[in-house]
Amino acid sequence: MPTYEYECRECGERCEFFQNITEGAKRKCPECGRLKLKRLIGNGSCIIFKGSGFYETDYKRKKDLGNGA
Numbered sequence: 001m002p003t004y005e006y007e008c009r010e011c012g013e014r015c016e017f018f019q020n021i022t023e024g025a026k027r028k029c030p031e032c033g034r035l036k037l038k039r040l041i042g043n044g045s046c047i048i049f050k051g052s053g054f055y056e057t058d059y060k061r062k063k064d065l066g067n068g069a
């Protein structure tokens, strides 16, 4: 079953849901309960996004781009 990442536009909570591909996008944030979830597309390989791990990953990616040029 595919995993989908969501980000809440209200509180910034990020979470993953296992969903059947035929299911519609989720809307309700498990953190704040508002219908503000937005599905993140094309980011399936990035698992670490909780807390500071998200920023570390982002930082390394930018650094790699600089070295490769």
Ligand SMILES: [Zn+2]
Binding pocket: 008, 009, 010, 011, 012, 013, 029, 030, 031, 032, 033, 034, 036
């Ligand atoms: Zn929320």
